[in-house]
Amino acid sequence: MNLTVMKFGGSSVADADKIRRVARRIVEKKRAGRKVVVVVSAPGDMTDDLAAMAGRITSEPSDREMDMLLATGEQVSIALLSMAIHSLGVDAVSLTGPQAGIYADLAHTRARITRIFPEKIRMELARGRVVIVAGFQGINPNQDIATLGRGGSDLTAVALAAALRADDCEIFTDVLGVYTADPRLVPGARKLARLSYDEMLELAGAGSQVMQARSVEVAKKFNVELHIRSTFSHEDGTWIVKEVPRMEDVIVSGVAVDKNQAKLSVLDIPDRPGIAARMFGSLARLHINVDMIIQSAARGRSNDISFTINRGDLRKAVPMLEKIRAELGGKGILVDERIAKVAVVGVGMRSHPGVAAKMFQTLAREKINIEMISTSEIKIACVIKESLSGRAVAVLHQAFGLTGKKGKSLRRSFS
Amino acid sequence: MNLTVMKFGGSSVADADKIRRVARRIVEKKRAGRKVVVVVSAPGDMTDDLAAMAGRITSEPSDREMDMLLATGEQVSIALLSMAIHSLGVDAVSLTGPQAGIYADLAHTRARITRIFPEKIRMELARGRVVIVAGFQGINPNQDIATLGRGGSDLTAVALAAALRADDCEIFTDVLGVYTADPRLVPGARKLARLSYDEMLELAGAGSQVMQARSVEVAKKFNVELHIRSTFSHEDGTWIVKEVPRMEDVIVSGVAVDKNQAKLSVLDIPDRPGIAARMFGSLARLHINVDMIIQSAARGRSNDISFTINRGDLRKAVPMLEKIRAELGGKGILVDERIAKVAVVGVGMRSHPGVAAKMFQTLAREKINIEMISTSEIKIACVIKESLSGRAVAVLHQAFGLTGKKGKSLRRSFS
Secondary structure, eight states: OOEEEEEEOGGGGSSHHHHHHHHHHHHHHHHTTOEEEEEEOOOTTHHHHHHHHHHHHOSSOOHHHHHHHHHHHHHHHHHHHHHHHHTTTOOEEEEOTTTTTEEEOSOTTSOOEEEEOTHHHHHHHHTTOEEEEETTEEEOTTSOEEEOOTTHHHHHHHHHHHHTTOSEEEEEESSSSOBSSOTTTOTTOOBOSEEEHHHHHHHHHTTOOSSOHHHHHHHHHTTOOEEEEETTOOSOOEEEESOOOOSSOOOOOEEEEEOSEEEEEEEEEEOSTTHHHHHHHHHHHTTOOEEEEEEOOOBTTEEEEEEEEEGGGHHHHHHHHHHHHHHHTOOEEEEEOSEEEEEEEOGGGGSOTTHHHHHHHHHHHTTOOOOEEEEETTEEEEEEEGGGHHHHHHHHHHHTTOTTGGGOOOOOOOO | OOEEEEEEOGGGGSSHHHHHHHHHHHHHHHHTTOEEEEEEOOOTTHHHHHHHHHHHHOSSOOHHHHHHHHHHHHHHHHHHHHHHHHTTTOOEEEEOTTTTTEEEOSOTTSOOEEEEOTHHHHHHHHTTOEEEEETTEEEOTTSOEEEOOTTHHHHHHHHHHHHTTOSEEEEEESSSSOBSSOTTTOTTOOBOSEEEHHHHHHHHHTTOOSSOHHHHHHHHHHTOOEEEEETTOOSOOEEEESOOOOSSOOSOOEEEEEOOEEEEEEEEEEOOTTHHHHHHHHHHHTTOOEEEEEEOOOBTTEEEEEEEEEGGGHHHHHHHHHHHHHHHTOOEEEEEOSEEEEEEEOGGGGTOTTHHHHHHHHHHHTTOOOOEEEEETTEEEEEEEGGGHHHHHHHHHHHTTOTTGGGOOOOOOOO
16 A cells, blocks of 8 residues: 555654654655554653653552553653654654554553554545654553563564555664674674564574564464664665575574573482473472573472573572572572673574584684573574673674675664 | 542642642541542642643644643643552542543533542442542543643542542642631731631632632532631631521621733713613624623713723733724724722621621721622622722721631631
């Protein structure tokens, strides 16, 4: 239907000048003859400022009231952005999440979108208007405002693109696109022109900050073509699409590193059925995601279990594990926060055996010890010492032929 | 139904400490066994700050988007106040104007309330909750957020009290109540225990800042008993009610002064039918309220027309009048911004002739010249030189026996 969804994050609308710049970008698109729906986050630090206000009132704000409070941030953005578009002579209308017909479930502060009724948006588009929708929010079955949690504005954009059958969904950010590795760590990193949903999902899971996995999952499910690109440049970014026709025989698309992990080991715990279920069931009830798990070979009647979680969850996880250890009679708990997860990702490895071997050899040559390994069809990830992670990414990037291919090292745009 | 509506202005919720104090006040009322609905304005200067943000984007923001923007202020207040009440162990729920069922007309930035559907509020009250409603806002027939303009939060409170058949409506402010005169100008001014709706309306029209006339009109129409009192004291304030049983023979209840007036004179304009209609019709189309009008006795075929308007409207009024004067051939326009309107108000004057004479004599004795006069059944107002207005209020307050009656001069609470 000749429709583009454009999503701008908070740093893109942090002040009046930036809002005006975003407005010009939107007006260009509109004047090029396209219908435009815009999704925008709260300006700059406003969400943090609002949360700090709540913190001065109470240390345990109710989730419902927190959503009522935080949803004002995006409402400020949509009103100001709409005004800026008007002042360029183009008709625009702002809609809150509820007004835009975005329905969410009852999980305040981390709600999921359940349905979208885009009739109001369609009506406004038919009137020739640019429609500006508040990201990160919807209305729940109690008619309350619900926020969608981390990455919520990306999710709003992708879900609207799906509901409206938009041709594409542009995710504007402060980088030029998705890179073969973080260009701050690997100077020879190249911007990728195209990636498959599955590769983007693996990169997001492996520590790439560009986009949250939940939004990519929705894009994949509804086949929404994503274009991740810079607010500050007209250069093409990275397209995230269903199938990537390869011009060359690319095996690995990118190398990612995640330094936000911690390794927990429960030592000498009885080796009998149900122990692991007990432990990981308790972690799940605390909403703690466990990534890699290793169980040592049994020594007599006990063994060690090691696993990785996000560092931010340590505070919740450790007391619970201590309780379980005390009940079951384990010897102790080891916490290691000085680890990093390094991963290579690429759909090409489906048809090319030997990627794992090459990764292990490359790391071994640098005397980098591998503490844990996990694999999927299109990803191999290793836990190593955090202090060695920069070196590991660089040598893997080189080993898989990602550096300076085509003799072109793209300019960085990290702010 | 054992229900009180409590309304708190922006200065009462300007920071976390103030919000906690207001919460304690609400919880006291609730713990005393009453059902409580609270209406609250945006915190402190937030409305001005938001308007300034819009000003940095465009000098002519659309009214609809301005309402979208400004409505966030009250939404912040209701969320924070609700959290503060929770932290005192009392259940509370915040509702935006639209969620509270407040319907408004299409006049963005100065909408009128058209209907209230208070089912949601009733349901939350029945669950034992304190209900916190955002003042100043409603939803219009386009399903857009509309703001109610100046005094909008008072209006929300009074309209909700009427719709819910509340026993009373407490308007919390930074003064102890309504005084016989502004205590900053007249040290002997006394707080009034009771006033009729009509007296309060005349005082509001004559410059009293305590409450806007539009809210008092709604209170009168639906017979809502108002209690104007201080956020910072438990002392009784002033009750605004239908009938005031007088313990004594009070003729004049209060003296008000309005320094926000300007006098305009159009000189030597032709004396023929339709001239006044032309002039005042044009002012009305610019939404300029005209208060007093004097037409001089005709001298031959022309005369002078003088009238008063709010000073803030001069910028709009003068160019329009200049155009009319040029068309009709008047000699010139005089603008006098150094005037004040002084008024005495009291239902007792209905049955007591001679109040006007006493007012004129009192001013004459002080050699204060009266430039214009207007009267109603319960008010006499005079335009005088602004520099003499302080003196005029003091002598009138004394002459009508308002000073130090009962030997009690109440303490001031102006901040």
